Amino acid sequence: MKRNDVTFPHVKGLAKKRTKFGHRWILTEPDSTGKSRSITVKILDTDSVDVFYRKISEARDALHSGRRDKTFDSWVDDYIKLRQLRKNSIESLKKSISNMSFNEAENDRQIKKLISSDRKKSTIKLKIEAINTFFRWLIDNGVKIKNPAANVFIKSQNIPRSRTLTESEYAELIKYADTKGTPYRLFIRLLIFTGARISTVYELKPNDLDADNNLTLYNVKIGKPYDYKLKLTDETSIRLWRGIQAENKNSLWGIDGDKYGHRLTVYMEKKFGKDNNGERLSAHSLRHSFASNAAKQGVPIEIISKLLDHQSIATTSKFYARFSQNQIDEAVDKAINFIGKSTKT
DSSP states (O other): OEETTEEOOOOTTEEEEEETTEEEEEEEEEOTTSOEEEEEEOOOTTOOHHHHHHHHHHHHHHHHHTSTTOOHHHHHHHHHHHHTOOHHHHHHHHHHHTTOOSOHHHHHHHHHHHHTSSSOHHHHHHHHHHHHHHHHHHHHTTOOOOOTTTTOOOOOOOOOOOOOOOHHHHHHHHHHHTTSOHHHHHHHHHHHHHOOOHHHHHHOOGGGBOTTOEEOOEETTTTEEOSSOEEOOOHHHHHHHHHHHHTTOSOSSOTTGGGHHHHHHHHHHHHHOBOTTSOBOOTTHHHHHHHHHHHHTTOOHHHHHHHTTOSOHHHIIIIIOOOOHHHHHHHHHHHHHHHHHHHHO
């Protein structure tokens, strides 16, 4: 059968059949016990001939190895369902393990290829962790396969931290927001006054702000709400939010809402440019700035970590909470004064 200029070869035992779920490719062969069994093969119309043969090979391997009559793709689907991941996390996971299979030699080759790629080390590390977690789950479920990422270690690199906004840059940003429509204007102000991730702000619904202006935030990265409610104090944000609630809308954002983060980053890069260290501002810089401003006001790092809903204080102190030279000098003075008083007693 011809699909997008690709003609799938005839394979004994393979047939495209109509099921209650639509058309499916079904491979029927004797399994390791000699009993005739069938397995669904996820062949796509856009697959190349090489991919077609690879999927057939994996399906046969599944039948003859006793892997519960399931292909590698079927295991991936079960894993995703078990994790109950959100759409963006599902896409990220699929990209991480897209080149993996039941072929152990090919898995090792793909791992080496990933490690030697020109991607950021932080990106490579995340993909290796995703592959490692998935294969550990496979092994725990009785699949006899080698974990290709078991002994792979990616050394962390010093990633330049996003610089923070100055008072004049904040003023320019607020001025810019005030020229925009309600959804986009509210989006910018929420990033400024909550320190939330862009993905968290996208998740907000009209009823997430209660009558006492307490805001329920959702951590998309770990798939659960914050442990607390954040008090929204910016009067303009509250007024804009209440206006949307009065219109009984199901969403805070308009049709182009999913592009607000990118639009804001483009504006900030063009408007503010690079600082002396070559660092640019982006929409995510508002989160860094929120944390740094809190630190400069003497807020304990443990509280800042809670405000950002970090799972580790180390993340907050390393990448987010920046301190001024005056704060460092003041801390040194306090430490020395304490030591001086102690030695006099």
